[in-house]
Amino acid sequence: MMKTDVVIVGGGPGGAATAVFLAKHGIQSIIIEKEQFPRFHIGESMTGECGNMVRAMGLEEEMLKRNHPVKYGVLVYGQGGNNTFWVPVMKRDEQGNLQDSFTWQVRRSDFDKMVLDHAIAQGATLIQGQATKVLRAEDGAVCGVQVRLADGSVEEIHAEVVVDASGAATFLSNAGVASKKERGKYDRQVAVYSHVKGAIRDEQDNTLIFYEKKNHWGWFIPIDAETVSIGVVAPSDYYRAYEGDMRSYFLQQMHKINPELSKRVPDVELVEEVRATSNYSYHVKQFTGKGFLCVGDSHRFIDPIFSFGLHFALTEARLAAQAIAGYMNGENRDAENPFADYQAYSELGMDVIEDLVDCFWENPLSFAFFVHTRYVDDFIDLFAGRVYQDPPSPGLQAIRKVNAKARAKKTAVSAQAYA
Amino acid sequence: MNTVEILKQYIKEELMNGAGGDLDVNENLLASGIIDSLGVLRLVSFVEERFNIEVPDEDVTLDNFQSIQAITDYLTQLQSA
Structure with missing residues (x-):
């Protein structure tokens, strides 16, 4: 013992x-x-x-010594490679002002x-x-x-x-x-991913997200000087309908999801096995x-x-x-x-991110309007993970209003269907 | 100018760079590719400024902004509320 x-x-x-x-x-x-x-x-x-x-x-010193790719933000490409939005990594200084910062991909x-x-x-x-x-x-x-x-x-x-x-x-x-x-809520999806060499990288090694349609998207995350992690996420039914093995599905999706992803992977070598995670x-x-x-x-x-x-x-x-x-x-x-307080506090943070993700999938137009125009700073805070703020920022309150409206609409539709 | 004309003029001149013939008020602006979603966002801001209103957070939806008719209906509803 x-x-x-x-x-x-x-x-x-x-x-x-x-x-x-x-x-x-x-x-x-x-x-x-x-x-x-x-x-x-x-x-x-x-x-x-x-x-x-x-x-x-x-x-930090060890991270910089190991040359993990530095991330200055996340760039999201909309359908067809249009309508990008960029959210920079920024920190709050002691006066509460936003300052440029960076994080890593590993x-x-x-x-x-x-x-x-x-x-x-x-x-x-x-x-x-x-x-x-x-x-x-x-x-x-x-x-x-x-x-x-x-x-x-x-x-x-x-x-x-x-x-x-x-x-x-x-x-x-x-x-x-x-x-x-x-x-x-997001349990009927499959993520298929691998690491590749030979991808065409941007000047800065940021996290790229490629939107195809609702719940169907891809990621591009540089993880060292030569290697990029690439993943494609799709509804389970879509994945199951594909005839062929996981590897060929992965290669096909890399070129299908979004032209902005496709053009970065014209000729790549897979250096990890292709793996899948479902119902996550x-x-x-x-x-x-x-x-x-x-x-x-x-x-x-x-x-x-x-x-x-x-x-x-x-x-x-x-x-x-x-x-x-x-x-x-x-x-x-x-x-x-x-540990009740720890539990409540942890849930609070995860709830905020679930709200953020819900809004992105359910109402992309409102989401884009908030990111671009109305609540730019609040969204920078949310993407940075400053999720424990009380009271909730106006941006978060806006997300919750949009989500509540979408839920009410869904309920009304299903009530109608059963009437 | 009435609301429909104001919107038509803005979309043609600012979002379509003067291109395009007559715009159908019921045409789905985004689905038909007339403007992209960044264009819709500019349209929301324009509507706010031009008509001196603030579109509530939960109303920035495709339903309300997908066509000239939809925006006109939405504005009528907002002003009568």
Whole structure:
């Protein structure tokens, strides 16, 4: 049996960053990871605030040394390559004014290993193995996990708090500790992706998004000096109707989605296998309680279009570490749920991004008008991931009004259909 | 000039660079390729300025701005509200 302050299931960026931020509070942690790093992972682009989390971990110098492509913004091409909109990465200075800034795009195998190594350098212990069971104290509180180690032996790790950073594996939800996984709104889609060499790149290595039609789009994300990550997302039915293998589908879509994508990939070599992820949107609504909390993808994943995967992993890691530090210092010890505030706050941020994505798909004209004309600064904040503002900015309120109207219209239409 | 004429004139002169013959008031401006969606955005701003109104956030929809007739109907509705 081992003992520590916090045991973290999953050594990806969410788990490793939690360990780094915990170490800053003087809290010990053990990270359990079943895979050998480096390993492949998708989700390569960062928001501005995500970049600031990397800086908060003390990794900016290392990031620049490794030459990860610098991202100054996101450029969205409309159907047929027309109607582009550009959202720059900007930060708020101490006076609250917007200033030019930048963030990064990364090869996840490199980046994830860098963050995990950093966590270990800050004092976290890495255990290679698979978490198999949740341990509970007599009062029902979660008090650790059971782990099957690489050599097949089983070890119990006791801790004050268990952090689930297992990503899409949703360890605590599957174990029946967090609530059941519910399907999200964007669950009937398939993303097919690979890495290519030989793509024609722009002067700046920004994140490019190519819109074909509703829920059908592609990404172009440079991840090192030679390599670009390319992905195509389409409704599942559309993907299933394609006759042929995944690789030929991917090659076909690269040239079909949007002329602005096609012209950048006239002659490319695929340097990774073609992979697919389907039905990816889900939501675990109760993801904290006595002795546990979830971070990032382990409780919710919305839609990849505006690059919020790494963002939530890292920002929630910092929030989680703050909540745990408070708890270890005696806050909320007798509360029914010591991490209720963390949960509410995390949900607030993810709700904002779901609203943003909803508005983009449901009402592209309103979205474009807000980005271009009416709420330029508010949209810069939203894309940067400044999503915890209270009260909501006028831009966010506008998004919510538009979405409410679209929902009311849908309800009216379906009521009519059943009448 | 009435609303229809004001809109026709703006679309022809500013968004179509003077090209095009007579515009049908019911023609779908975006779907028929007469203007692109950035053109629609300029149209929204023009309507606000010219008629001295503010289009509420939730009303910037294709339904309200897809044709000259749609915009005219929308303005009538807005002014009578």
